């Protein structure tokens with residue numbers, strides 16, 4: 300049976316790599332992002348790829364693009380929300396904080412709501428999003444990024460509760476640690492950085508299993524509980540020093 304996936308934020312990094320897995324499997328793959336040249340390049344090489352340019356911060360344009368690609372694809376099995384921005388912001392520059400909220404909260408919500416409603420209409424579907432291990436705690440060097448990821452994680456949990464009330468919709472929260480993509484400007488500043496290939500493989504496996512929450516990679520799983528339990532004063536001492 301022909302299957303369909305839409306990935307928002309598929310021009311680079313994790314979204315681009317996960318898209319390649321589904322392209323290779325022969326699925327119909329709908330890719331979106333702002334950089335039309337990169338979308339065109341992928342679509343030119345693969346007959347099973349369709350694309351629409353979209354800026355998630357332009358809510359009407361974005362929902363229009365999603366609706367168009369959905370109608371052209373003729374169905375949707377998985378919706379993967381990958382788009383996101385994140386920067387260290389030691390100076391607490393307000394413009395950085397605002398654009399993070401616009402992309403990771405306002406735009407993200409518009410896409411996820413659209414997908415949820417499509418799945419409700421269809422009576423089935425799988426909604427997934429890449430949040431982050433940063434969703435677990437507020438992080439001093441990147442307040443808006445960590446807060447936006449916590450928002451996303453809670454939002455997915457809320458949708459999962461709705462899904463469990465008698466629908467055939469699955470909801471997956473994928474939370475990576477550090478992945479070597481353009482989002483991490485300088486990978487030497489981070490630890491346990493994994494390749495985008497490895498992260499994408501694990502993401503696809505988690506989607507196949509329709510997992511509720513998946514931490515990428517395994518070693519980060521061991522940090523989840525300590526991160527949640529470590530007292531505020533201790534956490535602030537460790538994380539507050541980072542710039």
Ligand SMILES: NC(=O)c1ccc[n+]([C@@H]2O[C@H](COP(=O)([O-])OP(=O)(O)OC[C@H]3O[C@@H](n4cnc5c(N)ncnc54)[C@H](OP(=O)(O)O)[C@@H]3O)[C@@H](O)[C@H]2O)c1
Pocket residue numbers: 307308309310311312313314331332333334353354355356381382383384385402406429430431432474475476477478479480481482483
């Ligand atoms: N890399 C990591 O260590 C890491 C760790 C945890 C979570 N994550 C999350 O993983 C997701 C993917 O990030 P990545 O690491 O793969 O970084 P990336 O290579 O920079 O990819 C980000 C993607 O989001 C898209 N995007 C950004 N702003 C957009 C907008 N306004 N409208 C539409 N698309 C937009 C970009 O496409 P255009 O620029 O073409 O629009 C790009 O395709 C993000 O949500 C990020 O927070 C990453």
